[in-house]
Amino acid sequence: MEDQFIKTATLIGDATRASILWNLLDGRAFTATELAVAVETSAQNISMHLGKLLEADLISVEKQGRHKYYRFSNKEVAYAVEAMVNLIPKPKVAVKKKSEEYPPIKYCRTCYDHLAGKIGVALADSLLEQKIIIEANGVFEISSEGIKWFSEFGINIEEAQKQKRIFLKPCLDWSERRNHIAGSVGAMLLNKMITEDWVRRIKDSRAVTITGKGEKELLRYFKIVV
Amino acid sequence: MEDQFIKTATLIGDATRASILWNLLDGRAFTATELAVAVETSAQNISMHLGKLLEADLISVEKQGRHKYYRFSNKEVAYAVEAMVNLIPKPKVAVKKKSEEYPPIKYCRTCYDHLAGKIGVALADSLLEQKIIIEANGVFEISSEGIKWFSEFGINIEEAQKQKRIFLKPCLDWSERRNHIAGSVGAMLLNKMITEDWVRRIKDSRAVTITGKGEKELLRYFKIVV
DNA sequence: TTCATAGTTAAATACAGACTGAACTATTCA
DNA sequence: TGAATAGTTCAGTCTGTATTTAACTATGAA
Numbered sequence: 062m063e064d065q066f067i068k069t070a071t072l073i074g075d076a077t078r079a080s081i082l083w084n085l086l087d088g089r090a091f092t093a094t095e096l097a098v099a100v101e102t103s104a105q106n107i108s109m110h111l112g113k114l115l116e117a118d119l120i121s122v123e124k125q126g127r128h129k130y131y132r133f134s135n136k137e138v139a140y141a142v143e144a145m146v147n148l149i150p151k152p153k154v155a156v157k158k159k160s161e162e163y164p165p166i167k168y169c170r171t172c173y174d175h176l177a178g179k180i181g182v183a184l185a186d187s188l189l190e191q192k193i194i195i196e197a198n199g200v201f202e203i204s205s206e207g208i209k210w211f212s213e214f215g216i217n218i219e220e221a222q223k224q225k226r227i228f229l230k231p232c233l234d235w236s237e238r239r240n241h242i243a244g245s246v247g248a249m250l251l252n253k254m255i256t257e258d259w260v261r262r263i264k265d266s267r268a269v270t271i272t273g274k275g276e277k278e279l280l281r282y283f284k285i286v287v
Numbered sequence: 288m289e290d291q292f293i294k295t296a297t298l299i300g301d302a303t304r305a306s307i308l309w310n311l312l313d314g315r316a317f318t319a320t321e322l323a324v325a326v327e328t329s330a331q332n333i334s335m336h337l338g339k340l341l342e343a344d345l346i347s348v349e350k351q352g353r354h355k356y357y358r359f360s361n362k363e364v365a366y367a368v369e370a371m372v373n374l375i376p377k378p379k380v381a382v383k384k385k386s387e388e389y390p391p392i393k394y395c396r397t398c399y400d401h402l403a404g405k406i407g408v409a410l411a412d413s414l415l416e417q418k419i420i421i422e423a424n425g426v427f428e429i430s431s432e433g434i435k436w437f438s439e440f441g442i443n444i445e446e447a448q449k450q451k452r453i454f455l456k457p458c459l460d461w462s463e464r465r466n467h468i469a470g471s472v473g474a475m476l477l478n479k480m481i482t483e484d485w486v487r488r489i490k491d492s493r494a495v496t497i498t499g500k501g502e503k504e505l506l507r508y509f510k511i512v513v
Numbered sequence: 514t515t516c517a518t519a520g521t522t523a524a525a526t527a528c529a530g531a532c533t534g535a536a537c538t539a540t541t542c543a
Numbered sequence: 544t545g546a547a548t549a550g551t552t553c554a555g556t557c558t559g560t561a562t563t564t565a566a567c568t569a570t571g572a573a
Binding site for chain 3: 301302303328329331332335336352353354
């Protein structure tokens with residue numbers, strides 16, 4: 062078992078491959094060339110590295126015409142990468158200047174398939190404050206009023222519960238060091254916001270941008286001032 | 288941020304350091320020499336690697352006389368390592384022979400600070416069946432009868448809830464691919480079993496062995512046949 | 514058909530970073 | 544006090560593996 066672990070660790074622990082994983086972290090699929098650009102290396106090199114990640118089943122491919130789209134092959138990979146992100150040493154004394162603490166909130170990160178960053182945390186806060194979600198002993202659950210709220214919001218909670226994947230879980234955010242909402246509920250929330258055009262994905266980035274409509278609705282539903 | 292991630296990844300992704308982390312995974316502290324033996328390398332080399340892990344704050348030291356004890360500096364490290372263990376490719380078709388599926392259950396693994404492996408899963412199953420712990424939407428919580436049960440068992444749940452660390456959470460076991468009980472409740476259970484001499488840690492190993500007393504008590508409390 | 518783009522494969526090279534050897538300090542024990 | 548054990552530091556060597564150079568196949572567009 063140990064040597065298998067070492068194999069996996071050394072696989073992840075190459076600078077180029079780590080960069081690939083980093084770029085795939087938001088859950089989208091990229092072509093080999095896109096990754097080569099993002100990682101700043103040659104096509105041949107990317108090809109070799111993708112081959113290794115593929116063989117270990119950390120990523121999977123889908124062929125579309127002459128393109129090949131690469132993405133994480135499962136959630137565990139994203140979780141492992143996120144867990145490693147959490148190990149990044151915290152900035153020393155970090156006396157942040159309040160004024161330029163972060164880039165404008167309009168640009169917010171996604172974490173695999175759910176909202177993260179400042180807005181992810183704000184969303185979690187709001188849902189907690191509205192008692193739509195309640196926290197008990199470090200885990201999140203949905204209150205009975207919450208179920209009603211979600212259905213009015215256009216998300217079928219019963220549906221989500223049927224899914225095999227983890228339903229709802231707190232996800233520690235590395236930039237905010239606070240919890241936001243992961244699991245299928247987190248994914249459905251993001252999904253809904255995208256289809257309603259509250260937010261849009263920015264090409265080739267983990268960020269999303271908030272639309273004018275999103276701005277209003279976020280205020281209305283969650284009292285989040287963008 | 289990306290380059291910091293890459294630094295962390297390459298730090299973990301060296302064979303020797305990965306082996307060190309593997310050995311520290313059960314939560315105990317080891318001296319530099321012990322680790323050198325376990326990892327099968329020289330003292331100088333271990334010293335260098337420990338230095339690097341230390342600098343990144345993945346591990347911490349405690350000096351005791353002329354010995355230095357190394358351990359994970361926080362839970363996040365253990366979680367990240369566990370998450371990586373989960374990425375180990377599953378055995379192909381794996382037609383396991385029932386007879387020799389696993390080494391005798393008397394030898395069971397610990398995972399950082401709680402019971403894992405076959406017995407960890409059996410324990411979780413029993414607590415769930417007895418409705419001491421209930422599962423809802425992928426998370427565990429303790430029932431009101433459960434709280435009573437724990438206090439009779441000699442574990443003060445209110446105490447555990449006060450702790451900052453995660454109280455109770457399912458932890459996917461890589462060998463069983465099923466959940467066992469992690470978090471402070473998991474730790475307290477293991478702790479209680481050790482102080483009551485149901486199980487004993489085996490020197491230099493992640494395994495514990497079940498005592499005669501433990502055998503009886505596990506049957507009595509949890510209907511686990513060892 | 515021909516050209517451009519996407520991606521792969523193979524051999525040759527280069528280099529970062531692990532490891533070794535030797536000399537050092539610090540603590541315990543006799 | 545000396546001898547043994549625990550651990551560190553540093554300069555030099557060595558090697559695994561990433562990268563480059565080059566030649567290849569496959570798909571789509573003109």
